[in-house]
Amino acid sequence: MIIRLVSAALVAGFLAAVVATGLQLALTSPLIIAAERYETQASADPARLSPASLVVRIHGGHDHGTKDPSVAGGEVAPDWQPGPGLPRMAFTALATLVGGVGYALLLGAVLLACNREPSPETGLRFAIGGFLAVALAPALGLAPELPGMAAAPLADRQFWWVMTALATAMGLYLIAIRRAPITIAGGIVLLVAPHLAGAPETSHAASNLPAAYAAQFAARSLGIAFVFWAVIGLAYGWAWGLFGKARTAHA
Amino acid sequence: MSTNTLVLTGTRTNERLGAVLVAAFLGLGLVFMAGFAPAMALHNAAHDFRHSQNFPCH
Numbered sequence: 044m045i046i047r048l049v050s051a052a053l054v055a056g057f058l059a060a061v062v063a064t065g066l067q068l069a070l071t072s073p074l075i076i077a078a079e080r081y082e083t084q085a086s087a088d089p090a091r092l093s094p095a096s097l098v099v100r101i102h103g104g105h106d107h108g109t110k111d112p113s114v115a116g117g118e119v120a121p122d123w124q125p126g127p128g129l130p131r132m133a134f135t136a137l138a139t140l141v142g143g144v145g146y147a148l149l150l151g152a153v154l155l156a157c158n159r160e161p162s163p164e165t166g167l168r169f170a171i172g173g174f175l176a177v178a179l180a181p182a183l184g185l186a187p188e189l190p191g192m193a194a195a196p197l198a199d200r201q202f203w204w205v206m207t208a209l210a211t212a213m214g215l216y217l218i219a220i221r222r223a224p225i226t227i228a229g230g231i232v233l234l235v236a237p238h239l240a241g242a243p244e245t246s247h248a249a250s251n252l253p254a255a256y257a258a259q260f261a262a263r264s265l266g267i268a269f270v271f272w273a274v275i276g277l278a279y280g281w282a283w284g285l286f287g288k289a290r291t292a293h294a
Numbered sequence: 295m296s297t298n299t300l301v302l303t304g305t306r307t308n309e310r311l312g313a314v315l316v317a318a319f320l321g322l323g324l325v326f327m328a329g330f331a332p333a334m335a336l337h338n339a340a341h342d343f344r345h346s347q348n349f350p351c352h
Contacts, residue, residue, distance in 0.1 A: 044306075044309050044310060044312075044313045045309075045312065045313040045316050045317065048313050048317050049317065049320070052317065052321075063346075067342060067343065067346045071342070071345065071346040072342050072346075075341075075342055075345050075346075122334035122335065122338060123334070123335045123338065124335075124338035124339070124341075125338065125339055131342070134339040134340070135340075135341075135342040135343050137339070138328050138339060138340035138342075138343035138344070139328075139343050141324050141327055141328040141340075142324065142325060142328035142329060142340075142343060142347065144321075144324055145320075145321045145322070145323070145324030145325035145326075145327075145328060146321065146325060147321070148317045148318070148320050148321030148324065149317070149318060149321035149322065149325065151317050151321075152313075152314045152315075152317035152318040152321060155310055155313055155314050155317070156314045178347070178348060181348060182348050185348070185350060187345070187346075187348040188345070188351075189345065190345065190351075190352070194350075197350055197351075197352065200350035201330060201350045204349070204350050260345075264345070264346050264347070264348055265348075267346055267347075268346075268347055268348065271347070
């Protein structure tokens with residue numbers, strides 16, 4: 044059973060990654076690269092000019108917490124990053140594949156744990172739940188952001204993101220699968236609680252980044268996430284049936 | 295006959311629990327690697343994916 048689950052997840056993750064990588068390269072990557080130009084511009088003011096800031100980095104002006112404050116900016120060896128153009132696209136594709144297979148494995152685990160026979164229909168239904176839990180609900184508090192947009196500390200945001208995804212997933216489970224009045228009430232509380240508690244405060248400092256870029260990016264990002272999940276769900280259900288048939292044929 | 299069915303169901307339940315745990319562990323590991331791992335090399339490699347999929351990034 045684990046072989047069948049992992050095989051189906053690999054197929055689903057691969058197909059979803061192909062589709063999502065195409066969409067990312069066409070729709071979001073150009074915006075990210077455009078935003079980085081503003082980010083590097085902002086960090087290249089003469090007061091902070093150092094040899095390191097002349098190198099165009101993935102994040103021009105960000106402090107990622109890895110800088111050693113005792114070392115002057117220019118003396119820190121730059122961290123590895125993929126070269127611009129093709130290598131960067133290839134690593135985006137690789138990351139999408141890893142993420143897609145990861146999500147597909149989680150989807151398979153949830154389907155099995157909920158005792159549902161995977162089919163394209165059930166796969167899609169649970170995948171929409173996945174989209175709501177890890178894409179839409181966290182995005183309500185932490186909008187998809189471009190490089191160069193000021194934001195709260197990373198650890199706070201990651202914590203809120205994970206908590207929101209877990210609470211939303213649990214809430215959806217209580218509402219859609221348990222379906223008793225008491226669990227529905229509990230589910231609604233779980234869905235709403237992270238947003239009442241509030242996401243880490245976003246800074247409202249002005250940015251050079253045109254607002255249209257940010258708005259377009261947020262909409263595209265959610266659209267891509269939806270397609271990503273939909274393909275994962277449909278393909279997982281399809282591949283599960285496929286590997287089931289193959290096994291019966293061999294037996 | 296009924297014993298057979300029971301045994302079969304028992305094995306299938308254990309097998310299913312194992313599969314759920316293994317898949318969940320692997321899946322969380324992969325999602326962590328793509329979306330959250332703090333190592334700078336991993337962060338930079340997955341940078342555009344993280345932004346596009348709305349993982350908290352830098």
